[in-house]
Amino acid sequence: MKTLFIILSLLIVMPLLSFRQDFKEPEQLDWAIHFKGKPDNNSPFYALTAMTWKYSYASTVYRNRVEIKLQNEISIDRNRSWVKLDKVRTEEGRQNLLHHEQGHVNIQYILYLEADRVLKNRNYSVKTYKTQISQLANEISNYFDTMQKNYDEETEHGSNHKMQAEWDRIISDKMEESIAASNSK
Template sequence: MSRQDYGEPEQLDWNIHFKGKPDTNSPFYALTAMTWKYSYGSTVYRNRVEIKLKNEITIDKNRSWVKLDKVKSEEGRENLLHHEQGHVNIQYVLLMEADRVLKNRSYSVKNYKIQIADLANEISDYFDTMQKNYDEETEHGSNHKMQARWDEIISDKMEESKAASSSK
C-alpha cells in the first residue's frame, strides 16, 4: 500500500500566511483559515474497492488574519503565533489520520462513495471539535499552563500518527 509522505506541518509566518483583512467585530487577535480537501480514484477488483487517495490541507492566506497592532510585545506576538501554529498542527494530524483511516478500510462495491463520504465527515467533525476544545481550553492561547498541556497533546498525536502511517 503506497503512502503519501506529508513531511512536517507548514510553519506559520505573520508576513506570509496572514494576508486577510482582520474581522473588526471579532474579539480575537488572529484567525488561521484552513481547508482540508480529499479526492480519490477507485478500482473494483474481485468485488473489492481499492482507492487511491489524494489528501491535502491548505492554509488560506487570504482568509487568515492577525491584529498585530493589538499585541504590543514581541513575546505576546510569539505566543500568539505559537497558538495559531497549534491549529495548523492539529490539521496536520487530521491529514495523517484521514490518510490512515480512509485507505485502510474495506468498502462495499455498491455504496463505497457513501461510506467514504460518511467516514470523511466523521473525521472532519472529530477534528473540528478538537480545534474548538483547543481554543476554549487554552483561552485562545492566553492560558499558558493549558497551552503547554495542549502542546504536549498535539505533539503526542503527531508522533502517534507518524508512527501509525510509517508502519504501513
C-alpha cells in the same frame, strides 16, 4: 557576476513561488507570509488561521473488492487568515499568539495524517463504498473540528499558558502517534 546574481536570485525566489506543501511535516506559520487577509474588527480575537482539507479519490473494483487511490491535501488560506498585530503589545505576546496559531496548523496536520491512514486502510463494500468514504470523511472532519474548538476554549485562545502547555503536549503526542501509524503501513 551577472550570471551568479541570476542563479542566486532563482535559488531564493523559486521556493517562494512553490505553494505545494510536501506534507512531511506541518507548515510553519509566519505572520508576513500566512496572514494576508483583512482583520475582522468585530472579532474579539487577535488572529484567525483559515485552513482547508480536501480529499478526492479514484476507485477500482476488482473481484468484488474496491480499491481507492486517495488524494488528500491540507492548506492554509492566506487570504482569509488575518492577524491584528497592532493589538499585541509585546514581541513575546506576538510569539505566544503565533505559537497558539501554529497549534491549529499542527492539529490540521494530524487530520491529514489520520484521514490518509483511515480512508486508505478500509475494506469498502462495492455497493456502498461512496457512502462509506463520505461518512468516514465527515466523521474525521467533525472529530478534528471539535478538537480545534476544544483547543481554543481550553487554552482561552492561547492566553491560558498552563493549558496551552498541556495542549502542546497533547498535540505533540498525537502527531507522533499519527506519524508512527502512517509510517507502519
